[in-house]
Amino acid sequence: MQKSVCFILDHLGVGGVQEFILNYCKFVRTRIQVTVVSIFGNDIYSERLRAAGAEVIVLTGRAYGYAAVLDPRSFQAFSTFYRKNASRFDEIHLKLFAAFAYASLMGQWRSPKVSAGLDCNRSQLPFPIQALFWIFARRYRRFYLSKLLWNDYSAFGLRRDRLRDQQYPVTRRNSKTPRIYPKGSAFLSVGRGIPQKGHAEAAALFAELQRNLSGDACLVILGEGPAIDALKATHSAAGDDAISFPGSVDDYDDWLVGATGIIRMAVGEDTNSVIREGILAGKIVATTLEGPGCRELAERGLVVAIDRKDLPASAVRLAEAVTATTPEKREQLKLAAQKLWPEEQAFAMYD
Template structure:
């Protein structure tokens, strides 16, 4: 029997949550009917979601921002949609903080069909959002959180009986038209333009690494936001073409498949989708070790460990590693990723 499953999230801008939902729709296509509700108008995914069989609904025509979140009209649009449509759905899962906040105001945790969750380490959340989840997360009958993070949220009072392990699947990135970079060694730094994503640290590491690679290296920063704008202002000439700012891209597969590797220096964020997708694509990943997942990957030899307190030493390791990449090493990374992150069980948790 088909189930009617609804995801309500803040927006359909670029992000790991949005990628997960797209992959989920592809996985359950034909077995469940999926509706994806975006509170705000930001949209990189609706076309692909509809192609994957989902119904996509936008509740407002306003772009996502904190001001839009606290606008009573946004809450009213959420309230109206839920009251008029909730009876149709067997499962409703809330993604990101605005959807969680509106649901909590309506005390929707009382419904057994409602579930919520978090997809990041606690330090990635601004304090007001931490306070929001601290106050209300414990009330939901099902709360999804990766088991590696349960200890990080111990102070939130989440009952073990209500916790569900959020297993992260990996998007398989493929491209027939990979990006052609201007240098032999090409690196990406990917994520929202906030300080916690570590783009400034990635750029500092890159500049040291570039020297060790005889200048034959380039860095592309993918994402948008004030922290990236500040870096762009500080490097208006792009370091003579070695640094590029791509903004948000809808063809990330081309950028990743064409690159030599990824530099990931997000603060306090354990293994994320950027790392998993790059390893599955057989790409070198240099990352700071922010949690047990990253440390495990480093011990397995699947990532290059970065020490924020020793960037010269880290740059030397990265330069040696990228020079040593070859098809055999890439194949080893792909096989290891397939064993570590099987997708099927990740998608079944909402059934």
């Protein structure tokens, strides 16, 4: 009988977790039946997930947000689905905080087939969410967390025999219609529109970079949320057309393949999917060194190190990288990424 695995997550909007699940579905489609349950209605991935062989179930049509998470109707929808369907899955993996909260309130850590996990540094979690994981995470029999972050969460009482190293594959971005940008150098800042993602800091670095590239550069901020809305209003009022705000896009491959590189200045977030995909695509990745993973990449010469306290010097380094990048250098980046993040090893831990 074919094994049945269920991922329950908050939403199917843009995110590294959603991309991981899509890649997983593609990888195991002939061996494992995957069901993806989205609590809220935000949707970028459902069609692609179904095309990859997954069953996709959306529990509510409400947009994801704190108010929706706290709405008793959302919990009721989750609880009703779980009680009716949990028995048909061999494994259930909880992703993102609402799914974790609802399942924990139902005491689902008691089930040996249920796992949970975290995909970010502790500093990225607001205090109430930290408290939620502090109370419940230690109770789960399997908890997925990058080994680089185990010490970061040591105060949460996570038992080493229950921890699983969360490894990450890299999405191979390909495009037959790469985006054509209006400037010679084009950089992306990608992520949700919250302050922790560092879009405002990326814009500040870009202002310095423009001067070093004689104005022949543009910055595209991809994502949605209040922090991006505020940034958009500020730059629109100033008449700054070198920075654009397309929102969330479903053709990210086109944007990345056509770009010169990535500016990633998220606060407290170690190596994420944006960095990994950028390197695999052979792009320049400029990032603050928020953790051991980023520092190792900088030591290997795979990323340009950004010091948020010294943006002028950081912009000089980035401009030099733009000038020095060659086709040979791009190929070296691609090969290094393939060795660092092999797909088989990352997916096997959920088999």
